Amino acid sequence: MTTTTTVTAALSTELIRLLGPDRVLTDPVDLDLYRYDASMETGRPDLVAIPATTAELAAIVNAVLRHGVPYVVRGAGTGYSGGALAVRGGVTILTRDLNAILELNVAERWVRCQPGVVLADLQRHVAAAGLRYLPDPSSYRVCTIGGNIAENAGGPHALGFGPTSNFVISVDVLLPDGSTATFSESDPYDGGLDLRALLVGGEGTIGVITAAILRLVPEPESQRVVMATFADQDDAVRMVERVVGDGLTPTALDMLTGAYLPGAAAGDDPSVLFIDVEGRDEEVAAQTSAMVAMAASLGGTAKSLRVDTFLEERATLVRDKVRRMISASGLPRYYLFDCVAPRGRLRDLMTVLREAADRYRLPLLNTFHAGDGNVHPAPFYDPADPGHQDRLRGFLAHVLARCAELGGAVSGEHGVGLEKRDLMELFHDPGELAAMGAVKRLFDPEGLCNPGKILPSVLPSPRPATHSASRALDVDLANGVVTVSTGVTFDEVTAALDGSAFELAYEPWGGPADEEVLAAVDAGRPGRREPYRIRARDLIVSATLAGAGGAVRTFGGICAKDVSGYELRKLVFGGRGRLGRLVSARLRLSARPVARHAVVVDCDSVDEALALAGRLHRTTLPFAYLMVTGSTGRLAVEVGLEAFGGRLDRAATELAAIARGGAPPVEAGTFDRMLPGGPWAHRDDLVARHAGGQSFRSIPALGATWVNARGPVPPGTTASWSGRLAEAVSAAW
Structure with a gap:
């Protein structure tokens, strides 16, 4: 694409004066x-x-703002979609030297760092304290945290733990008007909107991240990888369907297909599944045993490996597959992009990929995160062939168009960038694109912050649409989602899932047992399993809103793994009608535990309760929830454990010992303050509420308190931006 020179001599001189000549590059090379x-x-x-x-x-x-010059922030340049390229010239700002790890809080499990920190360096830093930062894109050795946040990076473990957005507690951001702000996951509890969700995955188009607080998790007690090999690719896909459909809980489920050469007879190159399982010893043993037996029943062979052994075997396997493909095809390079199919249409997508390989005469390997339908086709090509780019672009466009027909998403982790922006219309209706355009114009009215990314060159005109007022509850187990409309209660969802291997892992605070699901989402009620299982807002796959005139807009689709554009769907959590009336939502289902154990421990003071919660939090017990609750005359710590394989006897014994005053086998501590940047004066707040006889429920690890079932505290510092955003999105109807 042609770029336009926009940097003046005056701006260049000003930047050299600011940074020094060694930190301003102008040489064409x-x-x-x-x-x-x-x-x-x-x-x-x-x-x-x-x-x-x-x-x-x-x-x-x-x-650059004073001079009216476009700018792009760039990390390591490892992106696969052109998201950090200066498509309109201007200034590229490198974050490589903003690479400080600013603070590590082992007790509360978070780390604060600058955007230029390399992911592998961060992982090593927190691993020394027995903790993990779980997003793990394949470029982890060189990619940076700022780029990961901008693209909402995923990786294999996004299946079990979610993408980067699930781990970003807050971001410090330099906005395109030159002002600064901090957007936190706790803002919806403070009366704001989750503006953090727009920055994560926003591809640097609405602000520059200057620092972030990231959630960490403890090392698992046990971790194994099942490697299952199948002569027939379709049998491997069937195993993916069985693993997920039977309610097993792999933390990663990846697949590497056999080679496909157009026009050639099928060879003997097998397809291989890599299935990561982690947790307590009992869980891992039960699940890996079930998976090995499952592979055999489907005609494959499988073995359970230690992680280090698996990494060695996988490296050899991938290297040999690529070498064989190069030898058989005579083509020395491959191109990689990503797309997402609904989990129930994975076999259809495999057919689409083979058809596209035939049509564009491109030998093909596929590596993908099969558990959530995120496919990475790798067509091989010869860079000396003058037509190779046209064929690769044709292949990409064909696959994505068919993926859209299957109900898929344009990207699961690579982002939209330049590569896919003009295909966004295939996946998002004009109303949703108009709302995304409104977000961009609100934060970046001059269009200087990483211009030309995400949105199509020309936005289509929104089409009128209306919503049926009928009451609906639709369970789609094949794709692992449930769709609810106005009036549907949690009790009804539970009844609809009875007898299945799945549940809706959202048990909100502050409402009656027969509360409507949409009412809890709209109010932003935290779920009691946060943050140990999953946050309620991360269950939202899509949401439909009705405007004042009856027109409707749907944000999101059917795929849980979807990073195509701004995550507008998450704004409805705690939206309180400001974006429109919430009339329908599609929520992700979770595997149902095979064992549960609950304990309530009475305490004499808030300090005693927080100390006990702190000791428990620092263990590796398999928590479903851990909260401090207060009511008239009673203060307690409520604990829930759950397992997805094996039994909970050993965990229950450990819990009982700690509850009786025994110390866990790790450093003890208390929850004496909220995560940085949050709105809660946590310990003092609870003391005051308990002394005043107020009922409350508090999740110390999340920093959220719900009082008397009446709702959150008054709006805080994000109210201004939240209000302006609500107005902008509503005006886009």
Whole structure:
């Protein structure tokens, strides 16, 4: 794509004066190095600026804003969609030297860092404290946290734990008007909207992340990988369907297909599943045993491996597959992109990929996160062939168009960027795209912050649509979702799922047992399993809102793994009608535990309760929930354990010992304050509420308190941006 030179001599001089000549690149050879990322797209900047401090970063942004010059923030340049390319010239800002790990809180399990921190460095840093940061894209050795947040990066373990958005507690952001803000996951509890969700996956188009607080989890007690091999690719897909459909809970379920060469007879290259299972010893033993037996029943062979052994075997397997493909096809390179199919249409997508390989004469391997339908086709090509880019682009467009017909998503982790922006209309209706455009214009009215990404070159005109007022409850086990409309209660959802291997893992606070599901979502009621299982807002796959005139807009689709554009669907959690009336939502289902154990421990004071909660939190017990509750004359710690294989006897014994005053085999501590940037004065707040005789439920690890079932505290510091956003999105109807 042609770029336009926009950097003036005055701006260049100002930046050199600010940063020094060594940190401002203008030589054409230097600039060409930043023309590319890992995609086929290009975009050459006119100048590259390299700040060493957050203050310098802010000064650069303010300078380019004064001069009316577009700017793009770039990390390691490992993106697959052209998201960090200067498609309109201007200034590229490198974050490589903003690479400090600012604070690690082992007790509360979070880390605060700058955007230039390399993911592998962060993982090593927290691993020394026995903790993990779970998002694990394949570029982890070089990619940076800022890029991961911008793209909402996933990786194999997104199946079990979710993508980056599930682990971002808060972000400090430099907005396109030059102001700064902190957006936190707790904002909906404080009367705001979850603006953090727009920054995560926003591809750097509505602000520059200067720091982030990230959630950590403890190392598991046990971890194994089942490697299952199948001569027939379809048998491997059947095993994927069985694993998920039977309610097993792998934390990763990846697949590497056999080679497909158009026009050639089927070879003997097998398809292989890599299934990661982790948790307590009993869970892992039960699940891996079931998976090995399942593979045999479907005509495959399987073995359970230690992680280090698996990594060695997988590296050898992938290397040999690629070498055989190059030898058989004579084509030395492959191109990688991603798309998502609904889990129930995975076999159909495999057929689509083979058809596309035939049509464009491209030998094909597929590597993908099969458990959530996120496919990474890898067509092989010869870069010396002058028509290779046209064929690759044709292949991509064909596969994505068919994926849209299957009800899929344009991206599960690579993002939209330049590569897929003009295909967004296939996946999102004009009304949703109009709402995304409203978000972009609100935060970036001048269009200077990473322009030309995510949204189509020309936005289509919204089409009128209305919503049926009929009451509906639809369970779709094949795709692992349930759709509820106005009036449907949690009790009804529970009854509809009775006898299945799934449940809706959302038990909200502050409402009656027969509360309507949409009412709890709209009010932003936290679920009692947060944050140990999953946050309620991360269960929202799509949401339908009705405007004042009766027109409706749907945000999201049917795929749980979907990073195509701004995550508008998450704004409805705690939306309280500000974006429109919530009339329908599609929520992700979770596997049903095979064993549960609950305990209530009475305490004499808030300090005693928080100390006990702190000791428990620092163990590796399999929590479903852990909360402090208060009511007239009673203060208690409520604990729920659950297992997805094996029994809970040993965990229950450990819990009982700690509840009686025994210390866990880790450093003890208390929840004496809220996570940084949050609105809750946690310990003092609970003391005051208990002394005043108020009923409350509090999740110390989440930093959220719900009082008397009446709702959250008054709006906080994000109310201004939340109100403006609600107005902008509503006006896009």
